[in-house]
Every structure is written in structure tokens, then in C-alpha cells.
Amino acid sequence: AQSVTQLGSHVSVSEGALVLLRCNYSSSVPPYLFWYVQYPNQGLQLLLKYTSAATLVKGINGFEAEFKKSETSFHLTKPSAHMSDAAEYFCAVTLKGGGNKLTFGTGTQLKVEL
Amino acid sequence: KAGVTQTPRYLIKTRGQQVTLSCSPISGHRSVSWYQQTPGQGLQFLFEYFSETQRNKGNFPGRFSGRQFSNSRSEMNVSTLELGDSALYLCASSLEENTEAFFGQGTRLTVV
Numbered sequence: 001a002q003s004v005t006q007l008g009s010h011v012s013v014s015e016g017a018l019v020l021l022r023c024n025y026s027s028s029v030p031p032y033l034f035w036y037v038q039y040p041n042q043g044l045q046l047l048l049k050y051t052s053a054a055t056l057v058k059g060i061n062g063f064e065a066e067f068k069k070s071e072t073s074f075h076l077t078k079p080s081a082h083m084s085d086a087a088e089y090f091c092a093v094t095l096k097g098g099g100n101k102l103t104f105g106t107g108t109q110l111k112v113e114l
Numbered sequence: 115k116a117g118v119t120q121t122p123r124y125l126i127k128t129r130g131q132q133v134t135l136s137c138s139p140i141s142g143h144r145s146v147s148w149y150q151q152t153p154g155q156g157l158q159f160l161f162e163y164f165s166e167t168q169r170n171k172g173n174f175p176g177r178f179s180g181r182q183f184s185n186s187r188s189e190m191n192v193s194t195l196e197l198g199d200s201a202l203y204l205c206a207s208s209l210e211e212n213t214e215a216f217f218g219q220g221t222r223l224t225v226v
Contacts, residue, residue, distance in 0.1 A: 032212045034214075034215075036217075041219075041222075042219055042220075043118070043204055043217035043218050043219045043220050044204065044206075044215075044217040045217070046214050046215070046216075049214060051212065090157065094212055095212075096211075096212060097211075098170070098211075098212075099145070099162050099164065099169045099170045099211055100145050100147050100162055100164075100169075100170075100206070100208045100211060100212070100213075100215055101147065101159050101162055101170040101172075102147070102149075102157075102159065102206075102215060103159065104149075104156060104157040104158075105156075106156050107156060107157075
């Protein structure tokens with residue numbers, strides 16, 4: 001079975017500072033990994049995905065993530081935070097042959113302060 | 115291209131009643147998945163339908179059921195509602211396996 005762990009349910013950064021949201025996965029086979037963002041009272045929007053093509057994945061809105069197999073990690077980063085980045089972020093995993101069943105982490109609420 | 119459409123957006127039901135939620139996927143997408151989101155349990159997978167067949171099922175009681183029609187539209191039904199069923203129910207559609215899931219805005223169900 002697959003799972004993801006997001007360290008830190010709340011992260012606060014200053015506008016312009018580096019954003020780092022942590023995600024570790026557990027999987028017995030090579031995983032497909034995703035980062036989604038959710039704004040209040042909205043559905044989820046895909047930021048980026050890892051599907052084994054490249055370990056450094058660039059997504060929308062300046063976000064990127066690096067797949068590190070040795071550390072079983074897929075941390076999300078953004079060099080400079082913007083007020084509009086304040087939202088909840090979810091890491092998710094699915095496996096080849098597992099259909100489209102996504103297993104989500106518990107989420108990280110990002111707060112951006114002036 | 116229209117996104118995933120969920121109806122209704124908000125719903126209030128009484129304990130013991132049943133409810134049906136609807137999801138229209140993106141045109142051409144044959145996979146539809148349902149998720150329950152609550153503050154306590156987070157995002158939990160309910161089930162996935164692909165070409166009218168249930169392909170995956172999460173760990174929910176039999177009161178939760180779903181179906182998919184030939185046009186890929188999907189419905190989920192919850193019978194004998196309990197207070198704990200209050201949640202945001204999200205539908206997602208995908209073109210193929212392990213590709214991006216596009217989410218609808220969700221249906222907010224409140225059970226009183």
C-alpha cells in the first residue's frame with residue numbers, strides 16, 4: 001500500500017521568502033507523485049506531477065519539486081512567496097496499475113505574511 | 115473546454131435521509147473518482163469508475179455507492195445519512211490512468 005506524510009500542518013513565511021513544503025512517500029513500487037493546491041471553498045488544482053520522466057519537476061506559479069528516491073521525498077519549493085500563495089497544499093501518490101486512486105497527505109496550510 | 119461540474123454546490127439533509135450527488139467530467143474523460151474531505155479525516159478516496167465499471171473502492175461502508183453512465187457522468191449516493199457524513203465531496207475526472215486528475219468545486223453536504 002502507498003502513503004504520503006506531510007510534515008508540518010501549518011507553515012508561515014514572509015512575502016518574498018523561500019517556500020518549502022515537505023512530503024515523504026512510502027511505496028513498494030515506483031510511485032507517481034502529485035502536488036495539489038486548494039483555496040477556500042474550492043476544489044483541488046494540480047501544481048505539478050512526477051511520473052518518472054525527470055526528477056526535478058517544474059509546475060505552475062513558480063513551484064517546483066524534486067523527487068529523491070534515496071530520501072523517499074518529494075518536497076515542494078518556491079523561491080519567493082507571494083501573498084496569493086496562501087492556501088492549503090496536498091501531496092498525493094498513486095501507483096501504476098492502481099487506476100486513478102489518489103492517496104493524499106494530511107495537507108499543509110501555507111500562510112504568507114507581509 | 116468545460117471543467118468538472120458538480121451539482122449541487124450545497125446541500126442540507128436530515129439524519130436518516132438519503133442524498134444523490136452528481137458529477138459531469140471533462141469531455142472525453144472516462145475515469146471519475148470521488149473523494150470525501152473532512153477536517154478530521156482529510157481527503158479520503160471513495161471510489162473510481164471507468165467506462166461504467168467500478169475500478170477502485172475505498173474503505174467506506176456500503177451506505178456509500180456510486181454509478182457511472184454511458185456519457186461518463188457519475189452519481190454518488192449516500193443512504194441513511196449520519197451526522198459524520200457532513201463533508202465536502204469532491205469529484206475528479208482523468209483522461210487516462212496515472213494522469214492529472216481534474217477536480218470539481220465540490221458539493222458541501224451538511225447533515226443535521
